Amino acid sequence: xxxxxxxxxxxxxxxxxxxxxxxxxxxxxxxxxxxxxxxxxxxxxxxxxxxxxxxxxxxxxxxxxxxxxxxxxxxxxxxxxxxxxxxxxxx
Numbered sequence: 001x002x003x004x005x006x007x008x009x010x011x012x013x014x015x016x017x018x019x020x021x022x023x024x025x026x027x028x029x030x031x032x033x034x035x036x037x038x039x040x041x042x043x044x045x046x047x048x049x050x051x052x053x054x055x056x057x058x059x060x061x062x063x064x065x066x067x068x069x070x071x072x073x074x075x076x077x078x079x080x081x082x083x084x085x086x087x088x089x090x091x
Contacts, residue, residue, distance in 0.1 A: 013072025014048075021051035 002023055009019035025033050035049045042055045042065065050058065050068060057063045 010071070011073050012048075013069040015051075015054060015068055015071075017053055018049070018051040018068070021053075022049065 005023050005026075006019055009022065014022075035043065038052070038055050038059075039049050042050050042058045044065060046065065048065065048069065050065070054068055058065050058068070
């Protein structure tokens with residue numbers, strides 16, 4: 001399942017560090033760990049779950065949330081294109 005998370009992460013424009021953090025945090029694909037309060041705050045209702053390093057960059061003003069998604073290949077915007085695909089992939 002790790003390769004599938006990498007594929008989804010790339011499609012939705014997640015930086016490599018965010019993809020890796022998600023995979024490390026969610027070793028068991030049957031029990032997805034929800035984002036913490038900081039990730040929710042930084043994601044600002046977009047559906048994007050940044051890693052702790054990217055959260056720090058946004059909170060400290062080093063970058064904007066939009067800057068983290070510049071490699072996004074999915075044309076639809078969050079959350080419509082992300083919630084069901086990323087959190088509840090079809091097996």
